[in-house]
Amino acid sequence: MLFVFSKEKIISYIIAFSTVLILLVIGMMDQNQTKTVQTSTNIRQVPIYSVDTEENKVSLTINCAWNDDDIDKILSILKQNNCKITFFIVGDWAEKYSKALEKIAQEGHEIANHSNTHPHVENLNYIENREQISNCSDKIKEITGKGTTLYRGPYGQYNNTVLEAVKAENHIAIQWSIDSLDYTGITEKEMKNRIIPNLKNGSIILMHNGTKNTANSLDGIIKEIKQKGYQIVPVSELIYKENSRTDSNGIQHKE
Numbered sequence: 001m002l003f004v005f006s007k008e009k010i011i012s013y014i015i016a017f018s019t020v021l022i023l024l025v026i027g028m029m030d031q032n033q034t035k036t037v038q039t040s041t042n043i044r045q046v047p048i049y050s051v052d053t054e055e056n057k058v059s060l061t062i063n064c065a066w067n068d069d070d071i072d073k074i075l076s077i078l079k080q081n082n083c084k085i086t087f088f089i090v091g092d093w094a095e096k097y098s099k100a101l102e103k104i105a106q107e108g109h110e111i112a113n114h115s116n117t118h119p120h121v122e123n124l125n126y127i128e129n130r131e132q133i134s135n136c137s138d139k140i141k142e143i144t145g146k147g148t149t150l151y152r153g154p155y156g157q158y159n160n161t162v163l164e165a166v167k168a169e170n171h172i173a174i175q176w177s178i179d180s181l182d183y184t185g186i187t188e189k190e191m192k193n194r195i196i197p198n199l200k201n202g203s204i205i206l207m208h209n210g211t212k213n214t215a216n217s218l219d220g221i222i223k224e225i226k227q228k229g230y231q232i233v234p235v236s237e238l239i240y241k242e243n244s245r246t247d248s249n250g251i252q253h254k255e
Helices: 007-042 071-080 091-096 098-106 126-144 160-168 188-198 214-227
Strands: 057-064 086-089 110-113 204-208 244-246 251-254
Touching (some): 057 214, 071 098, 071 214, 086 091, 086 098, 091 098, 098 110, 098 126, 188 214, 204 214
Parallel strands (some): 086 110
Antiparallel strands (some): 244 251
């Protein structure tokens, strides 16, 4: 059987074939773009645990979530040692112990965000995490006149949802590289054994108020940190505010 194609038919076939080919290429590109978006979304984000710096600086941080019984003593010791640190404050604590918070602010220490009610933030959704941060910051601002820019999750918890909420609230997520374990009731010597040998430039130290031995141990710990040649500064003076990256181990680097 003999098939005869007119010039018009040949042209129409070419156009149809080209159209199908273009649609296939576009479809493949869309699939690749979707995979790229999914991959970037699934990348595990991390907060800042420590800072890569040549300066002999470290940060001492105190979480406030329980009571205010030792705040006066802690502030007195910090003043005697000419030391400014960062207090991570829970919103409910700020509300309940507003006078203590006022004293911390008046002494010139940095006040940061430790959530509003100290929940397990990994179990909260994006909106709920944003509310935890914003509500805490609002309470602190109402008492001190200034909101917060640094955030630390309760129990040290975080995931991508938490960290996306932190960014949306214009905060920087901060963890720690040295845990004093003061909340377990250990002695000053035991705390020093955890802190001093592990010090390095850019370390961030975790402590708490309202514990058995923190206030009584603080003077000796600060003096030994300084004897090692380190300057204690608030977290905002340790981290890089721009042109930086945080690697998978939580170490912030200057770019």
